[in-house]
Amino acid sequence: MAAPSLATLWREQAADDLERGKTPLVVDSHVIPPGTQFGVNLYALHHNEKYFPDAFTFNPDRWLTDSSDTQYRAFAPFVARPRSCAGRAMSYLEVSLAMAKTLWYFDFRRAAGPLGEVGQGTKGVETGFGNVDEFQILDMFNANHEGPYLVFRPRGDHCDELD
Incomplete structure (x- = not known):
């Protein structure tokens, strides 16, 4: 419920993408002109009821269901793709060990x-x-x-x- 970074991660389609034959960027049926900055705030994404029902309630069991992988794809606490945190795997390992020992003892x-x-x-x-x-x-x-x-x-x- 509280990702390491909750800022809006801005992106921009290169101005010459259309000239190079790439398709225009379409978000929710809206064409985003090349050169326009756009972004999604991770807090808003992680609290979107479409992906996380009852999003403001702490419920770890939501990850144990056989639901579609939509919530897994929407969960991006370490950002995604080229700008993903380089320490993500190490962080998951360290947090898993620390949490397991804390909850055990x-x-x-x-x-x-x-x-x-x-x-x-x-x-x-x-x-x-x-x-x-x-x-x-x-x-x-x-x-x-x-x-x-x-x-x-x-x-x-x-x-x-x-x-």
């Missing part, structure tokens, strides 16, 4: 009191930060945020293995 919950609310939206705010249950992302070239603050507690008998 610890139970966690939100911190109590005001610290547990850091990073959430404010009810009634109309500036895009009004979704209380959505972790708020401040868009820059790279994403930035505050929180969440979590409290971890070692689990059961295998806590000695942490050393």
Whole structure:
């Protein structure tokens, strides 16, 4: 729900593409003239109900269904194609290992009191930060945020293995 970069990734069809026999760029039945910059904001794409039903709800199970691959094709946290992040594979590996060990060794919950609310939206705010249950992302070239603050507690008998 919070990709590393949520900025709009601009593209432009070369002005001489039509002269070289390439077809015009068509987006949603609109012809985009060569030389015109266009882009898709990744936050908007990742929260589009067409690709991700109930898009503002944290639901990891959405990836376990046998649905079409549309949501997989729309999910682009590391951008795509020539401008894709060079560290994507390493990032997936590192995050998978860190998450697996964290979830294996610890139970966690939100911190109590005001610290547990850091990073959430404010009810009634109309500036895009009004979704209380959505972790708020401040868009820059790279994403930035505050929180969440979590409290971890070692689990059961295998806590000695942490050393």
